[in-house]
Amino acid sequence: MATIGxxxxxxxxxxxxxxxxxxxxxxxxxxxxxxxxxxxxxxIFATKNRPDFDPLILHTSAMxxxxxxxxxxxxxxxxxxxxxxxxxxxxxxxxxxxxxxxVTSGLDTVAVRVPSHSLTNELLSELAFPLxxxxxxxxxxxxxxxxxxxxDQLGNKIAYILDGGDCxxxxxxxxxxxxxxxxxxxxxxxxxxxxxxxxxxxVKVMTHSSSNPKSPGMLKSHxxxxxxxxxxxxxDLVLEYSTKGIPFAILSFHQKFSSLDQSKQIQLSRTxxxxxxxxxxxxxxxxxxxxxxxVILSELLPEEGLGRAINDRLRRAxxx
Ligand code: TXA
Ligand code: MG
Numbered sequence: 001m002a003t004i005g006x007x008x009x010x011x012x013x014x015x016x017x018x019x020x021x022x023x024x025x026x027x028x029x030x031x032x033x034x035x036x037x038x039x040x041x042x043x044i045f046a047t048k049n050r051p052d053f054d055p056l057i058l059h060t061s062a063m064x065x066x067x068x069x070x071x072x073x074x075x076x077x078x079x080x081x082x083x084x085x086x087x088x089x090x091x092x093x094x095x096x097x098x099x100x101x102x103v104t105s106g107l108d109t110v111a112v113r114v115p116s117h118s119l120t121n122e123l124l125s126e127l128a129f130p131l132x133x134x135x136x137x138x139x140x141x142x143x144x145x146x147x148x149x150x151x152d153q154l155g156n157k158i159a160y161i162l163d164g165g166d167c168x169x170x171x172x173x174x175x176x177x178x179x180x181x182x183x184x185x186x187x188x189x190x191x192x193x194x195x196x197x198x199x200x201x202x203v204k205v206m207t208h209s210s211s212n213p214k215s216p217g218m219l220k221s222h223x224x225x226x227x228x229x230x231x232x233x234x235x236d237l238v239l240e241y242s243t244k245g246i247p248f249a250i251l252s253f254h255q256k257f258s259s260l261d262q263s264k265q266i267q268l269s270r271t272x273x274x275x276x277x278x279x280x281x282x283x284x285x286x287x288x289x290x291x292x293x294x295v296i297l298s299e300l301l302p303e304e305g306l307g308r309a310i311n312d313r314l315r316r317a318x319x320x
Pocket of ligand 1: 090092115133175
């Protein structure tokens with residue numbers, strides 16, 4: 001298994017040697033390698049079992065350094081960058097030659113973000129190169145929000161995981177680009193749509209296509225537990241599966257079923273707080289996936305604030 005610790009200089013040395021390191025961010029943990037080293041980037045794809053048509057996000061320590069890798073940050077994406085970096089925002093920008101084609105899967109845009117996490121930002125500011133970092137999970141599975149999640153699934157393939165505690169936001173970054181001059185959201189995520197609208201006005205949301213070449217990673221089935229994940233009205237689902245005699249676990253927004261086994265139920269936020277629900281979502285999905293049951297029953301949350309991105313993940317988890 002990997003070593004888990006808070007040793008930034010150890011992470012730095014490994015990355016400089018071309019190796020991969022698990023890193024914490026405010027959204028989810030990333031599987032990081034030197035973005036300018038094609039061998040390290042190839043190792044990221046191999047380690048995650050990720051198809052090479054699904055491009056990676058480049059992480060750097062400050063907005064000024066982004067200009068080393070992109071030709072420009074066109075208006076009004078520059079307003080979003082100034083307002084939300086460091087933070088859970090990824091921008092699709094015209095790439096410079098220096099970014100290897102492997103990072104962008106041959107696209108002429110590169111996804112860039114300045115994350116917000118003290119350990120990782122310190123690491124990034126000490127490195128001479130940016131980090132390519134997809135979420136540190138096997139392709140298609142639930143993203144990790146704790147160092148132990150990374151170790152459970154990739155610990156036998158990487159040497160070191162930088163432990164930054166539980167991810168504060170708990171959902172991947174929101175991906176935004178320009179399409180024919182229109183601000184377009186390609187992945188709902190940890191930065192709420194309303195916050196984006198407040199800066200740039202109306203935006204186009206293009207996240208639902210399963211074959212959207214602009215964001216090839218947004219496959220319809222994604223973030224999936226191994227067990228069947230069923231969405232609906234929980235009371236109805238509980239009745240149906242009890243009647244059928246099929247053992248189930250429950251992932252609810254805040255509701256507790258007091259007549260059922262408490263150890264097979266997780267509430268995302270007892271106080272109905274959508275930010276808390278986002279923070280708890282992936283750890284809850286992982287915990288339910290290891291329970292001794294045949295199916296996971298769940299429900300959609302209110303379609304507002306981070307509820308939109310949470311529902312996006314729940315719907316994708318429910319696609320078989
Ligand atoms: O919060 C996050 O964004 C996390 C942390 C580690 O930073 N990273 C993450 O990376 O979620 P990943 O690889 O799991 O998801 C990146 C998404 C994929 O859906 C990919 O298709 C899309 O970004 N993407 C990357 N480059 C792109 C590009 N040039 N054009 C369109 N989509 C792109
Ligand atoms: Mg991912």
